[in-house]
Amino acid sequence: MSPARLHMNDTAVVEAEHLEQLIQALIRKGYEVVGPTIREGAIVYDRVGSVKELPAGWTDEQEGGTYRLKQRADKALFGYVVGPHSWKKYFQPPAIRLWRADREAKGFRIVAEKQEPAKFAFLGVRACELHGIRIQDKVFLEGPYSDPTYRTRRENVFIVAVNCGQAGGTCFCVSMNTGPKAACGYDLALTEVLEGGRHYFVVEIGTERGAEIVAEMPHKPAMDAERQTAEGIVAETAAHMGRTMDTEGIKDLLYRNYEHPRWDEVAARCLSCANCTMVCPTCFCSTVEDVTDLTGEHAERWRKWDSCFTMDFSYIHGGSVRATVKSRYRQWMTHKLATWIDQFGSSGCVGCGRCITWCPVAIDITEEVRAIRKTESG
Numbered sequence: 001m002s003p004a005r006l007h008m009n010d011t012a013v014v015e016a017e018h019l020e021q022l023i024q025a026l027i028r029k030g031y032e033v034v035g036p037t038i039r040e041g042a043i044v045y046d047r048v049g050s051v052k053e054l055p056a057g058w059t060d061e062q063e064g065g066t067y068r069l070k071q072r073a074d075k076a077l078f079g080y081v082v083g084p085h086s087w088k089k090y091f092q093p094p095a096i097r098l099w100r101a102d103r104e105a106k107g108f109r110i111v112a113e114k115q116e117p118a119k120f121a122f123l124g125v126r127a128c129e130l131h132g133i134r135i136q137d138k139v140f141l142e143g144p145y146s147d148p149t150y151r152t153r154r155e156n157v158f159i160v161a162v163n164c165g166q167a168g169g170t171c172f173c174v175s176m177n178t179g180p181k182a183a184c185g186y187d188l189a190l191t192e193v194l195e196g197g198r199h200y201f202v203v204e205i206g207t208e209r210g211a212e213i214v215a216e217m218p219h220k221p222a223m224d225a226e227r228q229t230a231e232g233i234v235a236e237t238a239a240h241m242g243r244t245m246d247t248e249g250i251k252d253l254l255y256r257n258y259e260h261p262r263w264d265e266v267a268a269r270c271l272s273c274a275n276c277t278m279v280c281p282t283c284f285c286s287t288v289e290d291v292t293d294l295t296g297e298h299a300e301r302w303r304k305w306d307s308c309f310t311m312d313f314s315y316i317h318g319g320s321v322r323a324t325v326k327s328r329y330r331q332w333m334t335h336k337l338a339t340w341i342d343q344f345g346s347s348g349c350v351g352c353g354r355c356i357t358w359c360p361v362a363i364d365i366t367e368e369v370r371a372i373r374k375t376e377s378g
């Protein structure tokens with residue numbers, strides 16, 4: 001039996017067997033639902049049409065340079081942490097055509113690319129990822145120039161957040177004050193509970209359109225005991241972070257240490273492969289490439305993800321500004337943790353741990369900060 005009308009800030013309970021109806025309600029409202037699913041040995045974000053495509057009963061084990069899927073003892077749908085994908089690929093696609101040009105009798109004609117409105121519903125967004133999206137909103141929407149591709153894709157998105165029921169081996173959201181509980185920026189926030197043979201979700205309603213979706217599913221108001229169980233799960237996750245980072249005075253710490261010997265040590269290991277920037281939910285660098293066909297009648301301009309770890313990225317007339325691996329790693333880490341604060345008013349790191357997990361040589365941003373801080377504190 002479902003109670004009367006729901007509103008923003010209400011908390012409901014939905015049994016796990018009814019989660020399918022959440023996906024179907026979103027699809028009926030015209031959303032393209034994107035959620036966690038297993039591809040090639042990892043949990044990634046892709047289109048999902050049913051709960052059956054979620055990674056039921058799977059978890060991920062993560063450490064520096066290590067990611068492995070493992071079966072759980074239960075059938076949790078969100079019993080993993082985060083994989084190599086972040087949501088940024090849906091707002092800022094890895095490659096996108098900006099315009100085309102066709103040669104004409106006198107000169108050429110530019111054909112602007114149409115911005116197709118997207119209507120995504122993201123299922124399973126973690127608290128650190130909500131902060132990552134917030135940071136990218138600032139970069140792409142709130143400066144003097146707003147990005148039309150990002151804006152068109154971002155403005156209709158429906159967000160179903162999931163509070164983390166376990167911390168990964170490389171997570172440090174508590175240090176960055178970004179998790180593990182979703183605080184804002186969602187339409188619905190779920191906490192998954194498996195206890196005493198029962199499997200259910202405590203659903204916090206963040207918006208009126210979130211309330212409309214829950215109203216289409218069998219639900220009931222959350223009891224105090226169910227809310228407390230959900231809070232206990234998140235508190236337990238917060239107490240078991242895989243990593244920590246002391247952020248006290250971190251901006252000035254890094255500004256004081258541009259010449260620290262640790263940059264040489266990390267550069268000796270770093271492959272400059274750019275993995276850390278590709279998996280990072282906040283990194284946003286891109287480049288543009290012009291291509292022509294063999295006839296020279298047709299040209300296109302594409303924008304593609306790029307990375308501060310490539311030599312080309314800092315190329316200006318005469319050569320690359322950051323010609324060494326040391327200068328590129330130092331640029332990346334000081335941007336994330338220091339200059340980003342001056343530029344955008346927050347850290348560029350949300351503590352998701354992906355750059356540690358997906359670094360082939362297990363370079364660990366928390367360890368690098370610790371090493372620099374240690375020499376100052378003696």
Ligand code: SF4
Nearest residue numbers: 270271273274276359
């Ligand atoms: S820190 Fe690791 S992931 Fe990043 S560029 Fe260096 S080797 Fe690649």
Ligand code: SF4
Nearest residue numbers: 280349350352353355
């Ligand atoms: S710098 Fe690393 S830990 Fe921080 S948000 Fe990016 S990928 Fe996550």
